Amino acid sequence: MTVHNDTVSAALADPDQPQPYAELGLKDDEYARIKEILGRRPTDAELTMYSVMWSEHCSYKSSKVHLRYFGETTTEEMGQKILAGIGENAGVVDIGDGNAVTFRVESHNHPSYVEPHQGAATGVGGIVRDIMAMGARPIAVMDQLRFGAIDNPDTKRVLPGVVDGISHYGNCLGLPNIGGETVFDDSYAGNPLVNALCVGTLKVEDLKLAFASGTGNKVMLFGSRTGLDGIGGVSVLASDTFEDGAERKLPAVQVGDPFAEKVLIECCLDLYRAGVVVGIQDLGGAGLSCATSELAASGDGGMSINLDAVPLRAENMTAAEILASESQERMCAVVAPENVAQFREICEHWDVTCAEIGEVTTGKHLVITHCGEVVVDAPAHTIANEGPVYERPWARPTWQDALQEPGEVKAAEDLRQALLDMVSSPALCSRAFITEQYDRYVRGNTVKALNSDAGVLRIDEETHRGVAVASDASGRYTKLDPNMGARLALAEAYRNVVVTGARPVAVTNCLNYGSPENPDVMWQFRESVHGLADGAKELGIPVSGGNVSFYNQTGDEPILPTPVVGVLGVIDDVRRTLGHDLGAGPSPEVIFLLGDTKEEFGGSIWQQISGGGLQGLPPQVDLANEQRLAVLLHGATDVTAAHDLSEGGLSQGIFEMVQRNQVGVNVDLAAVHEDPTTALFSESASRVLVATTLSQADSFQTRAKELGIPVRQIGTTTDAGEGANLDYGVVSIPLVDLLTAWEGTLPEEFGHAVGANSVVE
Missing domain, CATH: 3.90.650.10 (PurM-like C-terminal domain)
Structure with a gap:
């Protein structure tokens, strides 16, 4: 059979032939511009x-x-270690000793809704090839996933297929999946977010x-x-x-x-x-x-x-x-x-x-x-x-002031039940149903992955130099204040890298928003870009590249504005990586809280599960405080464990530190805040839980104070094992009860999909 092509000679001979440019997504003026460029119809x-x-x-x-x-x-000083930056397939960073690391995160949102398995799988494949194109060997992947409400029928179709696609492609490639996030919110129903991140390594001269x-x-x-x-x-x-x-x-x-x-x-x-x-x-x-x-x-x-x-x-x-x-x-x-x-x-x-x-x-x-x-x-x-460059109209939404009005913060009347509700909530429950489908240790250079603040990889097997990578975002924070929401995403990813002992060196991003033809959305986008760019400058680390995904909405309803921010850090010797598990050593540990706890509940998980909706202002972050934490923890030898506090606040942070080794703790909530609800569930930024041995407690506290970091001794570890207990003074709860609640949520909702293929009816 003969293939019939429309040729250049035919275009010259028949200049007025109608063409389906609108069906291909081109506007009238764009089509006119193409004809002007070519001097004929295309x-x-x-x-x-x-x-x-x-x-x-x-x-x-x-x-x-x-x-x-x-x-x-981006200042000249910030960009000194960037070998390839914005506009390239991926950012490339010189990490020393002749080694370079390339990383990037990109969206595959809409294809993953249409066909979850292949959409997510090819999202992984695409980001891996971006890394390959820089001359690098891909060495790890991460994913940032967002779905509709956990009980939404379409979530039950999309989530199993997406997870299956990611695990199938990444596992077959032999790449460890070293971390990520899974978020549930009504706004993502009908428009899930599947953001895939890949890390690669190369020698500087091989770029x-x-x-x-x-x-x-x-x-x-x-x-x-x-x-x-x-x-x-x-x-x-x-x-x-x-x-x-x-x-x-x-x-x-x-x-x-x-x-x-x-x-x-x-x-x-x-x-x-x-x-x-x-x-x-x-x-x-x-x-x-x-x-x-x-x-x-x-x-x-x-x-x-x-x-x-x-x-x-x-x-x-x-x-x-x-x-x-x-x-x-x-x-x-x-x-x-x-x-x-x-x-x-x-x-x-x-x-x-x-x-x-x-x-x-x-x-x-x-x-x-x-x-x-x-x-x-x-x-x-x-x-x-x-291509055309549009200066889309943008304006602060008329509803933004009302949204930022302070919402009611409900006190937890039953603290024990509140603790159970928090750990079992879709926002905070165990992701084992998802992560157990991923290979985390293939290639043998994964240092930290499952339930860790950041993924940590060994890059050089002789010097043991390595990198830590974290990615974070909160659409709830960003809806309340797009500029601060982007800063908070940056701060959390930065802090997650810092608590491993790494030194942050570069930022990447994937900016997920609704239609750019909506002035409200464009205002959110512009504010987020400025928050992220200004925040990176304040932290002194460059944005090495990124991705923009618009039109994330169903009909006229946009998703929560979701700026996913990735941070790359360097660890000189991964054998000295800090973890966040309490009870790893034979001796009791002293627990310190770094940073101030305030009544900051806007966009928080407590606000969400206590029926407060989405209201108020998100936590406020001063990035200078994040820098002080980085100085304190980089190369720290007097720390046995460190863990950032973010979603879920102190209650979730303590639980995540004790669950792996099943160790008990005594915590003095009054040392955190006078109000127990605030002490347990506030999501104030720039806070880290740190554990030390008894012999190192005083010296660590002195170091923190010298840097101007608020530091409070709030507790100690107690017995480990079946009798492990979390005693907060005003409430005490067996760890086993929290573990049972934490582990049951996803299997209960998605047990139908265990072992299923990509399409779940």
Whole structure:
């Protein structure tokens, strides 16, 4: 059968042919701009390329004007260790001794609603390839997940499939899953958030970037064959809102093969070691459209591509379909002619399909042929870099003042029942149902993962240098105050890294919001960007990159604004990593509370479960206090355990410190705050629980005071074992009762999905 393409010559001969640009997500003025650039109407293939590359997901057309603030607030000193930053596939940080670490977090929200297993699985695959494209070996993944209410029928469909997809892909790749979050809230019903983070390691001199240089250099496409799956996938799904029936858009979701990606990782690393790669780009959102246009636009010439050379797994694909396909496990490399044979040999060794599909040319045009006809002839930079930039209207919502009015804080009339309600709540209950599906220790360099403040990895097996990574967000805090909510997410991720003994060095982010066409949403977004950028500057650590996900809403109802913030820290010797488990040693421990506890319940878990809704202001954070904690805990030798306090407050923090070794504690609540409800459940920021031995207690307290950190001795450990008890003076409760409540919630709700596949009816 003959494939019928719309060619450049046909476009010139029939300039008035109607085209479905609106169906592809382009506005009238955007389509007019494309015709102005080309001096004619676009071909079908060109229209496809411009529509996917100018989509919200690929072009950041609604967020660019605000994202520039990250660059404006990054000082020269902050950026000294950043080898690759904003605009690259992933941020790369020099961590010393010739080692570098790359990390990034990206969304795969809408595909994960449409088809939970494949949406989440290919989200992992995509972020892993971003890391590969920097010249790195991926070494770990994390995930940030948000679903509707725990008892929502659609949550029961989506959550098991998402978790199954993440575990299947990550486990098959042999990458440890070292942490993350799972949050339940009504606002995410119909629009879950699936944010995947990956960490990679490389030598500084092995850094690779996405650019095509050197006239005559060859363009090599390698990895899986190109099919019809994923056409219009992430690039289109991520630029629209969901209406009823959207879960049937299955053809738009990519299909992943983790075993193919595992082989592709090893193949890429061999290609890097052989020195045969000039530039490289992964094929993710927008597929070959993105890879070719971005490589060409970032290089020093143009590019010619022959689609007849692209290995296909479907018959009679048009040029537009080949260019828009988001088939997974594919990479595109620029290779000098003299190295093509060796490139092919390495691919053949790993049984990876590769094809020479074009070459770097003079000029600035991307010229693409199919079936002997020119189907694309356009300036590459106009496709990749010159999408529309919108200054969307933004305004503080009229309802924001009423939302921030102080809400009633209900005192806990029955403290024992309140403690049980907190640990068993969907917000705080055990995530074992989820995390037990992930391999945490594959590759053998995981130091901390399950139920830890941050994931900790050994990077250098000789020096034992390592990194700590944490990611956090609170949509509830951010809804109440978008600027402070972003700062609190940054502060918590920073603090989670600090309590391992690591030194924070860089930030990444994934900013999840509703429609940018809503001025309320754009105000939330702008405020969050400013809060995060200003906060990073105050902490002295740069934002190395990020991702924006808009149109996260069902109909007119946006999700809670959710800025996910990741922080990377460096540990000189992971053998001295701090943990947060009490009772790890033979001696009793003294428990200190660092920081002040205030009546701060806006957006808190206590407000949520006590029926207070969402009201008031979130906790206020002074990032200078976070820096003082970092100085105190970095390299600390007089600390036996350290744990940050955040969601759930002191009650959850104490429980998490005792549950693993099942040790009892005596805690003096009056030393924390005069009101027991505030002492137990306040979520004031910049607080850490620290344990020391009796012999080190005085010296530790002196060190804290010298740094100006409020420090209070609030308790001691008691007997461990079956009789372990949490005694707060005004209330006492057996640890076993809390453990039973904590462990039962998710199995009770999702027991139907144990061992199930990705689709749960």
